[in-house]
Amino acid sequence: MMLQSNNTAIKTELTNEPFVPVMYEIKRIQRETEDTFTIDLILPDKKKTNFRFKPGQFNSMFVHGCGEVPISISGNPIKNEKIVHTIRVVGTVTRAIRRLKVGEYIGIRGPFGSHWPVEKAVDKNVIIIAGGIGLAPIRPAVYHILEHREKYKDLSILYGARTPDDIIFKKELESIRGRFDIDLHVTVDRADNKWMGNVGVVPTLAKRITSDPSNSIAFVCGPEIMMRYSAVALQQYGMSLQDIYISLERNMKCGIGLCGHCQYTGKFICKDGPVYSYETVKDLLKTREI
Amino acid sequence: MKIEKNKKYLLSKENISSLVQILQKQKFKTIAPVVKDETILYDEIQSIDELPIGMTDVHKAGSYSLKKRKDKALFGYNVGPQSCKKFLFPPKLTLLQTKKIDGKVTVIKSSDPVEKLALIGIKPCELSAILVQDKIFIEGDYVDSYYKQQRDNLFIVTTNCTETAYSCFCDSMKTGPEATKGFDLAVTELIDGKNHRFVIKTGSAAGVKVLSNIEGIALAPDDALALEEAKISSAKNKMGRSISTENLKELLLDNLNHPYWAEIQERCVSCGNCTMVCPTCFCSDILDETSLSGEDSKRTRLWDSCFSKDYSYIHGGVVRASIKSRYRQWLTHKFASWVDQFDTFGCVGCGRCIVWCPVGIDVTEEINAIEQDVEKMKPVEVEA
Numbered sequence A: 001m002m003l004q005s006n007n008t009a010i011k012t013e014l015t016n017e018p019f020v021p022v023m024y025e026i027k028r029i030q031r032e033t034e035d036t037f038t039i040d041l042i043l044p045d046k047k048k049t050n051f052r053f054k055p056g057q058f059n060s061m062f063v064h065g066c067g068e069v070p071i072s073i074s075g076n077p078i079k080n081e082k083i084v085h086t087i088r089v090v091g092t093v094t095r096a097i098r099r100l101k102v103g104e105y106i107g108i109r110g111p112f113g114s115h116w117p118v119e120k121a122v123d124k125n126v127i128i129i130a131g132g133i134g135l136a137p138i139r140p141a142v143y144h145i146l147e148h149r150e151k152y153k154d155l156s157i158l159y160g161a162r163t164p165d166d167i168i169f170k171k172e173l174e175s176i177r178g179r180f181d182i183d184l185h186v187t188v189d190r191a192d193n194k195w196m197g198n199v200g201v202v203p204t205l206a207k208r209i210t211s212d213p214s215n216s217i218a219f220v221c222g223p224e225i226m227m228r229y230s231a232v233a234l235q236q237y238g239m240s241l242q243d244i245y246i247s248l249e250r251n252m253k254c255g256i257g258l259c260g261h262c263q264y265t266g267k268f269i270c271k272d273g274p275v276y277s278y279e280t281v282k283d284l285l286k287t288r289e290i
Numbered sequence B: 001m002k003i004e005k006n007k008k009y010l011l012s013k014e015n016i017s018s019l020v021q022i023l024q025k026q027k028f029k030t031i032a033p034v035v036k037d038e039t040i041l042y043d044e045i046q047s048i049d050e051l052p053i054g055m056t057d058v059h060k061a062g063s064y065s066l067k068k069r070k071d072k073a074l075f076g077y078n079v080g081p082q083s084c085k086k087f088l089f090p091p092k093l094t095l096l097q098t099k100k101i102d103g104k105v106t107v108i109k110s111s112d113p114v115e116k117l118a119l120i121g122i123k124p125c126e127l128s129a130i131l132v133q134d135k136i137f138i139e140g141d142y143v144d145s146y147y148k149q150q151r152d153n154l155f156i157v158t159t160n161c162t163e164t165a166y167s168c169f170c171d172s173m174k175t176g177p178e179a180t181k182g183f184d185l186a187v188t189e190l191i192d193g194k195n196h197r198f199v200i201k202t203g204s205a206a207g208v209k210v211l212s213n214i215e216g217i218a219l220a221p222d223d224a225l226a227l228e229e230a231k232i233s234s235a236k237n238k239m240g241r242s243i244s245t246e247n248l249k250e251l252l253l254d255n256l257n258h259p260y261w262a263e264i265q266e267r268c269v270s271c272g273n274c275t276m277v278c279p280t281c282f283c284s285d286i287l288d289e290t291s292l293s294g295e296d297s298k299r300t301r302l303w304d305s306c307f308s309k310d311y312s313y314i315h316g317g318v319v320r321a322s323i324k325s326r327y328r329q330w331l332t333h334k335f336a337s338w339v340d341q342f343d344t345f346g347c348v349g350c351g352r353c354i355v356w357c358p359v360g361i362d363v364t365e366e367i368n369a370i371e372q373d374v375e376k377m378k379p380v381e382v383e384a
């Protein structure tokens, strides 16, 4: 209930700036799979966006009349003339985003959160493990490493999808497969009769890594259970939990530490996360319903 | 007499009355506790006659009632169900409005106005709760601009407690019974037979300025200061509840899987009352509304509670599905994680959650029970 009183009211221009999104125009929508699409945004005046972000950070995407959801940025952090997101339709807001057309507007607040530690990975082997839509938040890290390829040692990408039809970024993955400086393995949980590749959950691919584990860093993104099994597999392979990074997901309303929703004991996943070293969250991951 | 900061002056009841008038002349809306709907609530007052004169509130776990006092104290109450949180962090606030024409969306820069508010007669725990929320809303990386603007237009007259209720434990949380910081003016009401006086301490330049407008006041004499000290320390000694805050954070965070959480689950109905009455809880949700044509849309921020299931919903399920996990979230947030987040406890010991819990769950008892249980389980050190 707001207090109204004519003599004491103070005019304010804008109530709550951190909650006000910047409007972007949809430039392109590209289908990835049955339920997943990639959407490119530019500023309405067609100026370059010059939107700076770090790999692994996310934006709050606002749809007029519908709501706002946290979505990782999936584009190239160096080529920032557009903002790219890859979204899986699961409910109200993600469905509303898919219904929008090129030329329509989406509000953006961000970038928020922590990032994949690409700086720490310099001079190391980088192991990327992604499950399903989890490849989207990690793609900017891949772009970053490819742009500065000489700074990094071996790059391995292990990717798992439910079925061959659920594989996102297909074209890009195919082009990567041809590169001699990337070790790519893709697996599916359930194959169809055209599938010639690996079958099985993604942590089982960890066996394929050949780089020296003591000089490696891993970025893992996918469902929590998949990240836990991947961490176990990486440990067996010889890595320490400090060098394994994961991205956590919780309900988020504000993205800026004000609404409380993303709390993870003393952490706000929107601010201190979503990317954490496995070591810092290992006990919490073992505790149910945190 | 020249009024100075951090000095104590003696005021009469008439002086308190003029204080309210002075604040009104300075265009403050004067807000104070009043008796309403058989409780003590905050409302606008025109004069001190509207205060709960001669009334007090009686607290029990799960119960609250009003009682006549033997005297005509102006500030002889404890805390009602409402806290001052609603003034800075309103239960409902328009965050933004947007308009969509031909797919193009524009943000309309409209907003709920803030106003000059003088909070009169708020207890030290209330004041401490504002200081706790300041850390969240204005002292972090992102500033809640509404909160900040309203905060900058606040004048606080706190009243030190000389009596306590069953549910009070401000002494444990170090937030009372005497206010030590954050006020413009702090009043201690002294009733000694027919002698009705007030010791008032200036805490800010604004407080000095307001007090300077009252004619003929003098420094508080020694006997008044002695009585003030005696009354406050008697309140301190008569705290209804207590907890030990030493190592409390570690105690709770080390025992996230303690069987006691399941025991509390047997009683907690997950109604969320404790979060709604709590002066520090800051969780919020957002409601999106659209006009029939779909052209106009509004985002409203609403108070939310970690006791609701939706609160932790993510695609695929609710993270905190059991009541046990929600109660644990609430209690460990207030008394443990808050310390990591904001370098203070999230509890000021006001006791509201105890009074307004429909089944009378008492945080202090639960904490003490966990502590004792953990203590019992500790391996006994054997001498070699």
Ligand SMILES: Cc1cc2nc3c(=O)[nH]c(=O)nc-3n(C[C@H](O)[C@H](O)[C@H](O)COP(=O)(O)OP(=O)(O)OC[C@H]3O[C@@H](n4cnc5c(N)ncnc54)[C@H](O)[C@@H]3O)c2cc1C
Pocket (backbone or CB within 6 Å): A058, A067, A068, A069, A070, A071, A072, A073, A086, A087, A088, A089, A090, A091, A092, A093, A094, A095, A133, A136, A137, A248, A249, A250, A251, A252, A253, A274, B313, B314, B315
């Ligand atoms: C840091 C972060 C990054 C993410 N990145 C991506 C991404 O790149 N691509 C992608 O497709 N999805 C991503 N998600 C998940 C995405 O936010 C949810 O799928 C989305 O919020 C679902 O909203 P909805 O309204 O469509 O679904 P509904 O089921 O209708 O959800 C209702 C409401 O619950 C909340 N909610 C539901 N699921 C989630 C969830 N998983 N995380 C947070 N809040 C949720 C939202 O407030 C949502 O509006 C990310 C989540 C987080 C926390």
Ligand code: SF4
Pocket (backbone or CB within 6 Å): B274, B277, B278, B279, B280, B334, B346, B347, B348, B349, B350, B351, B352, B353, B354, B363
């Ligand atoms: S947790 Fe309970 S006692 Fe502590 S501040 Fe909140 S309502 Fe008051």
Ligand code: SF4
Pocket (backbone or CB within 6 Å): A260, A263, B275, B280, B281, B282, B283, B304, B305, B306, B307, B329, B330, B331, B333, B334
């Ligand atoms: S998480 Fe719960 S206890 Fe913590 S501020 Fe939010 S509603 Fe209050």
Ligand code: FES
Pocket (backbone or CB within 6 Å): A251, A252, A253, A254, A255, A256, A257, A258, A259, A260, A261, A262, A263, A268, A269, A270, A271
């Ligand atoms: S999403 Fe609001 S606090 Fe993290």
